[in-house]
Amino acid sequence: MNTEKVAEYIIDWLKDYAINARVKGFVVGVSGGIDSALTSTLCAKTGLPTLCVEMPIHQAASQVSRAEEHIAQLKKRFDNVSEVRVDLTATFEDFKNVVPTIEDTAKVDLSLANTRARIRMTTLYYLAGINSALVAGTGNKVEDFGVGFYTKYGDGGVDLSPIADLMKSEVYELAAYFGVPNSIQVAQPTDGLFGDSRTDEDQIGASYDELEWAMKMQNEGKTADNFTGREQEVFKIYIRLNTINQHKMQPIPVCEIPENLK
Known part of the structure; x- marks a missing residue:
């Protein structure tokens, strides 16, 4: 950079x-x-x-x-x-x-x-x-x-x-x-949201360096089957969080009413 x-x-x-x-x-x-x-x-x-x-x-x-x-x-x-x-x-x-x-x-x-x-x-x-x-x-x-x-x-x-x-x-x-x-x-x-000493890594289960790697691997089209051991574990952590938190990353869903119903 x-x-x-x-x-x-x-x-x-x-x-x-x-x-x-x-x-x-x-x-x-x-x-x-x-x-x-x-x-x-x-x-x-x-x-x-x-x-x-x-x-x-x-x-x-x-x-x-x-x-x-x-x-x-x-x-x-x-x-x-x-x-x-x-x-x-x-x-x-x-x-x-x-x-x-x-x-x-x-x-x-x-x-x-x-x-x-x-x-x-x-x-x-x-x-x-x-x-x-x-x-x-x-x-x-x-x-x-x-x-x-x-x-x-x-x-x-x-x-x-x-x-x-x-x-x-x-x-x-x-x-x-x-x-x-x-x-x-x-x-x-x-994040300091729990009033104790827990770190981001404690909560997520992976370090930011590991998450950056997993993000790169996802962008390259890799899947968990491409990895073993700790790499596979980290990749699965990343994919799970990326999946369940899509509601934060995507625009708010709007229920669009068909014109013929209006």
């Missing part, structure tokens, strides 16, 4: 989109992870107002400190960067207290994890509204179009996706090019 040229292309694309949309700038949720760090840096590089938003919900201290380090670095480097911290822990707890529950704790835990992401999405759009800005998505290609590892109408609810055509390895490459804090570059990727 021509890192410098790709970086310039994304920055120009972001700036042109915002100008054509007649908005002032961008709002980015900053989590302390590599994807949001790169996205917020790219937005900042446009020169347009970029609001970095922290939205802790029972967040691990390490994630909070990485987010704060990154935002402080951006503000030092770019005059167009500002920040706001919205602690949504009480909001999340209030939500838990008013909704019905069931005995299946696994389903409850997953639903509440997705609820965290959706509360954050609502917050970002509120801030975008009052700042005449666009919500910039932080999903990469493997997450958005490979395994669908994001929350529908949560972190998947955005106005534009500047890094969604970058593999995770390319995200790391660009992040290093821009000098994203090392603490973020070396941290294990995590």
Whole structure:
């Protein structure tokens, strides 16, 4: 990858989109992870107002400190960067207290994890509204179009996706090019939605390097029968997630009524 040229292309694309949309700038949720760090840096590089938003919900201290380090670095480097911290822990707890529950704790835990992401999405759009800005998505290609590892109408609810055509390895490459804090570059990727230390790899069952390989193999028309051992296991993980999460990747189905029935 021509890192410098790709970086310039994304920055120009972001700036042109915002100008054509007649908005002032961008709002980015900053989590302390590599994807949001790169996205917020790219937005900042446009020169347009970029609001970095922290939205802790029972967040691990390490994630909070990485987010704060990154935002402080951006503000030092770019005059167009500002920040706001919205602690949504009480909001999340209030939500838990008013909704019905069931005995299946696994389903409850997953639903509440997705609820965290959706509360954050609502917050970002509120801030975008009052700042005449666009919500910039932080999903990469493997997450958005490979395994669908994001929350529908949560972190998947955005106005534009500047890094969604970058593999995770390319995200790391660009992040290093821009000098994203090392603490973020070396941290294990995590969605931080469960309030514990589980990583993305723990949840998915495969690393991003493995998933990138599987995505490439699928694009080449390979099947599980082409592989054995760990490669076959990873490929099956990828295909299963790619299949069950198509509802996130495809347009919302519309029931089109035949004209003769109208």
